[in-house]
Amino acid sequence: MAMLSRVAESLYWMSRYLERAENTARMINANANVMLDLPREIRPSWDSLLTITGSEETFATLYSTPGESQVSRFLITEARNPGSIVSSLRAARENARSIRDILQREGWEHINALYLEAMARIPDSESPKRRFAYLDDIIVGVQTIAGLIAGTMSHDEAYEFVRLGCNLERADMTTRILDVRWVDLSPEGKDVTPFENLLWMSVLKSMTAYHMYRRHCQTAVGRDSVVKFLLEDTLFPRSCHFCLRDMLDALDRLPQGSCVREKLVEAIDRVQDEESRRRTELHRFIDDLQIKLGEIHDALSGCYFDVEKSSPRQNRPHCGNG
Amino acid sequence: MSLALQDYPNPECFDELIDEHGMPRRIARALFDHLDGFSETDLQERKAAAEAEILSMGITFTVYCENEGSIDRAWPFDIIPRLIRTEEWRSVERGLKQRTRALNLFIDDIYHAQHIVRDGVFPRDLLADSRNFRPECMGIDPPLGVWAHICGTDLVKDKDGRFYVLEDNLRVPSGVSYMLENRLVMKRVLPELFESYAIAPVDDYPAQLRQCLASLAPVSNPQIVVLTPGIYNAAYFEHAYLAQQMGAELVEGNDLVVGRDDCVYMRTIEGLHKVDVVYRRIDDLFLDPEAFNPASVLGVPGLMRAWKKGKVALANAPGAGVADDKVVYTYVPDIIRYYLNEDPILPNVPSYRCVDPEACRYVLDHLDRLVVKPANESGGYGMLIGPTASPEERAEFAERIRRDPRNYMAQPMLTLSTAPTLVDHRAEPRHLDLRPFVLSGRDTYVTNGGLTRVALKKGSTVVNSSQGGGSKDTWIIDGKGA
Known part of the structure; x- marks a missing residue:
């Protein structure tokens, strides 16, 4: 039986939202951590997290100052921020709920429980002391779900859409973090050299990439090597290259999809093109890469989600790149 | 006695488990012997375990609220089961089969020659005023001549301890998934009790439902779908649950299209895929914007056309609701006599x-x-x-x-029967009813028991989940073994 387009789309978004919640949690913890190590004047400010998540405008309508408590509340529990962790978990749950007949029971139960727990423990997220554990539990929660899906769900078409969603979201986050941190770490007129290593280490840590980087790159933690590792590495599962390859592999197991493949191959070529990366300003290079990721998403929608659609889909509130 | 049955008020009405002397009925003795061994803490623990179980399974009942979208509310569950003797149940089962058979004959007649009207048994005016009579269905021959494939009949017990039919739900009756889940919760929370009783299983329902639906299609391995209004519908949980348990596809209106050939198709990642049977959980009027409410966004344009041409089976058939009108209800005993030439086995409430x-x-x-x-x-x-x-x-x-x-x-005003229900840490009498489900396809099947709904408010007789009702597991047990 071929899978319903709507189901494929829900699986894809469920997976993206789960991944988004996890990435956001990692990012906040890494940021909080590096703050404690750096002198005040070169600390990456909390509002750079807003830039990474592309939510400065939404933030400005809700809060006046981007201090630690405001930004972290905005990113963790703010219901009016569609990209907050709690909103992402809710969206993941709503998507999962609409495909409960596809997910195996435990998968749904864990997604449901993770959301309920994140809601119940909101006060923890507001205490700087307990926030780390709160976010860590969310990371572990998402990882548990990912493990459950990979380990107990048949690796059928449903699974491939989960993979596609997760990898696209991951690649997207990696490019965003690199982009913003690059700007942070090249501030005009300030000498960050003594701390640069520390900062790039935190970039790696926000993607849990530090240990793997150490094992696989025998060089010091410096900006070129970190950028290269996070974009090009073929073995680290959060590098752009790895994510795109994994999507290509998922696509191989799905019917049709030639238009998506085309876009994926373009993006992979781009990521590996070290020459052009050196020639272009990193910001422009990444901008271009993000456009390609957007095109991959559009191609997926066109190919799988919008089949023979007679009328535009009515209010499916949980789709859309929040 | 931890359950404090000595405080249990002497029943003013029929109590399912406690007799007029305040003692457990024979059938309930083993149950209370067991519960008596529980300390207050034990009891609270089991209750908490059931609640946790329900929450984690996501058994939620959506109560629609305009301002806040939808609210999930855990479906209140009582851990003291309701017990019914097998012998008593067999007769109810016969009565239900008789009743749904007659109702199906009635619906089919109404949409064809209307003999029952011509013979003066059923008044013509009633039909003209009926809100659920669909003139669009005149002359249509659904597969096997069956219109109401899934029927949820509400039964109550009055003072005399007899079952009466309160109403027939022939449109899109819900609640069966709660019956199934309740059993699952009980097995996890009070497994010991299953040792002391021979309890008739309920979990073959999805398989029976599948078989019933499949019997409506001309092909041997038909594509069956469950058509849901979507996740904001109060019974969405059930739609998803049944689809999953039957191995059917859960679809929303937008997932289906009617082709130029008048066949129904689903939109899939490989393109269009033909559908043979639609178990629809959408009301008639929202089913097809071409035939009924043009503003409906839940339905599928052209679905009625496909059904009329016999390209797809719809369960329940559009128009089946003509027989679950509460005024038509009062004629059901006559309807049974008219079509079957038999006396009704299950009585109506006098009306x-x-x-x-x-x-x-x-x-x-x-x-x-x-x-x-x-x-x-x-x-x-x-x-x-x-x-x-x-x-x-x-x-x-x-x-x-x-x-x-x-x-x-x-x-x-009936005096609905009660059963002991855990309130704080005491058993108190609460009123209840029972909704068994009857499947009619090539064969007829009645669930072993059904969904027992409890009015959790003291003295209340309103058991509807939308108005503060809860539920209990229902055990059909072999009286001899207990």
């Missing part, structure tokens, strides 16, 4: 039809003692419970009845 002037006068004079129901509402909405209503409410209702007598029927 007054307001359309009959004499009965109407009686109803208006005795509003303080009667329950008045509109013909076409479900879920307990739009009812008047005379004895508890204020004089103003009664006066207002009287006016409504005078304006539209056809739309109302009245019944004496």
Whole structure:
């Protein structure tokens, strides 16, 4: 039986939202951590997290100052921020709920429980002391779900859409973090050299990439090597290259999809093109890469989600790149 | 005794588990022997375990609220089961089969020659005024001549301890998934009890449902789908659950298209895929914007056309609701006699039809003692419970009845039976009803028991989940073994 387009789309978004919640949690913890190590004047400010998540405008309508408590509340529990962790978990749950007949029971139960727990423990997220554990539990929660899906769900078409969603979201986050941190770490007129290593280490840590980087790159933690590792590495599962390859592999197991493949191959070529990366300003290079990721998403929608659609889909509130 | 049965008030009505001397009935002895061994803490632990189980399974009942979108509410569950003896159940089962057979013959007749009207057994005017009569269905021959494939019949026990039929739900009855889940929760929370009783299993329902639906298609391995209004529907959980358990596809209106060939297709990642049977959980009027409500975004344009041409089977068939009107209900005993030439096995609750002037006068004079129901509402909405209503409410209702007598029927206030229900840490009597489900396809099947709904508020008889009801597991048990 071929899978319903709507189901494929829900699986894809469920997976993206789960991944988004996890990435956001990692990012906040890494940021909080590096703050404690750096002198005040070169600390990456909390509002750079807003830039990474592309939510400065939404933030400005809700809060006046981007201090630690405001930004972290905005990113963790703010219901009016569609990209907050709690909103992402809710969206993941709503998507999962609409495909409960596809997910195996435990998968749904864990997604449901993770959301309920994140809601119940909101006060923890507001205490700087307990926030780390709160976010860590969310990371572990998402990882548990990912493990459950990979380990107990048949690796059928449903699974491939989960993979596609997760990898696209991951690649997207990696490019965003690199982009913003690059700007942070090249501030005009300030000498960050003594701390640069520390900062790039935190970039790696926000993607849990530090240990793997150490094992696989025998060089010091410096900006070129970190950028290269996070974009090009073929073995680290959060590098752009790895994510795109994994999507290509998922696509191989799905019917049709030639238009998506085309876009994926373009993006992979781009990521590996070290020459052009050196020639272009990193910001422009990444901008271009993000456009390609957007095109991959559009191609997926066109190919799988919008089949023979007679009328535009009515209010499916949980789709859309929040 | 931890359950404090000595504090259990002597039943003023029929109690399912406790006799008139305040002692457990024979069938319930093993249950109470077991529960008596529980300390208060044990009891609270089991109750908490059940609640946790329900929450984690995501058994939620969505109560629609305009301002806040939808709210999830855990479906309240009581851990003390309701017990019914097998011998008693067999007779109920026969009665239900008889009743649904007659109702299906009635619906089929209504949409064809209308013999029952011509023979003067069923008044023509009633049909003309019926809100669920669909002229679009005249002359259509659904597969096997069956219209109401899934029927949820509400039964209550009165003071005399007999089952009465309160109403038939022939449109899109819900609740069966709660029956299934309740059993699952009980098995996890009180597994020991399953050792002491021989309890008839309920979990073959999805397989039976699949078989019933499949029997409606001309092909041997038909594509079956469950058509849901979507995740904001109160019964969405059930739609998903049944689809999953049957191995059917859960679809929303937008997932289906009717092709130029009048066949129904699903939109899939490989393109269009043909559908043979639609178990629809959407009301008639939203089913097909071409045929009914043009503003409906839930339905599938052209679905009626496909059904009429026999390209797809719909369960329940559109128009089946003509027989679950509360005024038509009062004719069911006559309907059974007319089509089957048999006496009804399960009695109706005695009813007054307001359309009959004499009965109407009686109803208006005795509003303080009667329950008045509109013909076409479900879920307990739009009812008047005379004895508890204020004089103003009664006066207002009287006016409504005078304006539209056809739309109302009245019944004496029944004293619904009770069963011990855990309230804090004591067992207290709470009123309940029972909704068994009847499947009619090539064969007829009745669930072993059904969904027992409990009015959790003291003294209340409103068991609807939308109005603060809860549920219990229902055990059909071999009386000899207990």
